Amino acid sequence: MSTYRITRDIPLDESYDILVAGGGPAGTAAAVSAARLGAKVLLAEATGCLGGMGTSGLVSTFGPVADGKRMLVGGFMRELVESMHQRGSLGPHVTAEFLHTQLNRWVPFKPEALKRHLDEMVQDAGVDVRFFTRVIDAEAKDGRIEGAVISNVEGYRFIRAKAFVDATGDAQLSALAGADCHLILRDNDAVAPSTLCSMFTGVNWDDPAYGEDWRGIDKVKAFSKKQLQKAVDDGFFSQPDRFMPGMNKIGKHAAQLNAGHVFNLDGLDSRSLSDGMIHGRKLAVEYMEFFRKYIPGCEEIDLLTTAPLMGVRDTRRIVGEFELTIEDFEKARQFPDQVAVYNRPMDNHPKDTSEKEYQRFVKDFEGFHGLGEGDCLGIPYGILVPKGWENLWVAGRCHSSDSKVHGSIRAQSAAYMMGQASATAAVQSIRTGQPACDLDTWDLVETLRTQGAYLPQTTLTREMTRA
C-alpha cells in the first residue's frame, strides 16, 4: 500500500470506463484497443510521448515479429509495424521478406516516427491522453480498484473508472492498489543490467564491411564481436564488458546503439536510477570512441543524444493467476486461453563483466531452447491478471513470468499484444460483469481473433489456465 492517503480534498476528475496507467507499448495498445471497442479511456503517461522504452528509452528496435515462416504478431502490433513499413518509418534495409518471414530479426525503427504513429492512433481512436501525468495512488478494496490519484501540472486529481490496466512496466498501479507482486532477485541471484541507449550519426552504412542488404548484418556482428574482444584486451574500456552491443541502422547515416550495461541498478530506487543515468552517459561516449577506433565505416561517428529514460529491463512483476516458466518456454507450450504467441530467444543479459556470465548469456540466447523456425510460445491470459483481482489487469513488462521467460516476452512486440489482450478483456468484463480473475476466455480469444490476433490453438476453454 502507498503512504499517501486519498482525501476528499483531492478533486474528482471525470469518470472513465478504463484508466490505463503508462503509455508505453502495452499501455498504448491497451488504450487504443479499448477505445476502438467503444470504451471511454483515459491514458495517463508520465513523459511527453507514447512508446515508452521504444521512444523515451531509445530502444528503437522491435523484438522479432516472425517465426522464420510467418508473422507471429497480429492485431494492433501487426497494424503498427506494417503501417510503419509502408510509411518509411523502419530501418531503410527492412524489406517485406525481412518483416514477414525472418527468424530472430529485430526490426529497427525511427523513434520520432513511432511517436507520430502512436499519436495518430490514439487520436483516431478517441483516447483521452494526458502526458506529464503520473498515477501515484489507488483506492482499492476486496480485489477492486475504485479510483486512482494522478499527479500533473494541475495538482492531484482522483479518477474513477470501472476497470484499470497497469502498463507502467513497474507494476506500479498494482503495487499501489495492494496487489501481490514479486520483486527482482526472487528467482535470480543478480539484477538484470540496465542500459542507457543512444543515437548516433555519421555511420557510413555504404562501407563494404556492411554488405549490400540486411543479410550483411550477421557478418558485421561477427566482426564487431572480434573487435570488441580486442578492445577489451587492449584495456580500452573503463568497464570491460564482453557483450557486443547492437548497433542498428535506422537511417541513411543514423544508428541506434543499445550498449553500455549499468550493472546492479535498482529501477525502483531514484538514487540508483540517477547514478545510473550519469554512468550510462559516460559509457555512451566510450562506445562512440570504440566505434571510431575499431569499426570500419564508423570513423566519423558522432553521439547525438542518450535517452531521457534509463533502459531498465526488470523491476517488479505481479503475482498472477498464472506464471509462465522456463519449462513452458522449452516445450513451446500452447494454451487454450493464449492471447498471443511469441518466439524471441531469452535475452537475459550478462549480470557482470565476467567471462562466465558472458558464456551463460550466449548459451541462453543462442541455444534458443526449442524456439526454432516455426515454433512459438503461447502467452496465456492468466499472466495478465493479478491473482484474485476483479477489475485490474497488467500488460507488458510487469506480467507474471519467471525471470528466464521474462527475458523473452518482455519485448515490445509482445507488450503491444498483451496490451490489446488486457484491454479487450477489460471491455468484456465491463459489458458482462465477469471479473478479471474469472473471465470467459473462449469469448476473449474469439474477440481477439476478430481483431486480427494470430491465435493458432485448436481447443478453446471458458476457464483460464491456472497454476
Ligand SMILES: Cc1cc2nc3c(=O)[nH]c(=O)nc-3n(C[C@H](O)[C@H](O)[C@H](O)COP(=O)(O)OP(=O)(O)OC[C@H]3O[C@@H](n4cnc5c(N)ncnc54)[C@H](O)[C@@H]3O)c2cc1C
Ligand atoms: C536496454 C533495453 C533494451 C531492450 N531491447 C529491446 C529490443 O531490442 N526489442 C524489444 O522489442 N524490446 C526490447 N527491450 C524490452 C522492451 O523495450 C520493454 O520490455 C517494453 O518496452 C515493455 O513495454 P511496457 O509498455 O511494459 O513498458 P515501458 O516501455 O517501460 O513503458 C512504460 C510507460 O509507462 C510510463 N509510466 C511508468 N510509471 C508510470 C506511472 N506511475 N504513471 C504514468 N505513467 C507511467 C513510462 O513513462 C513509460 O512510458 C529492451 C529493454 C531495455 C531496457
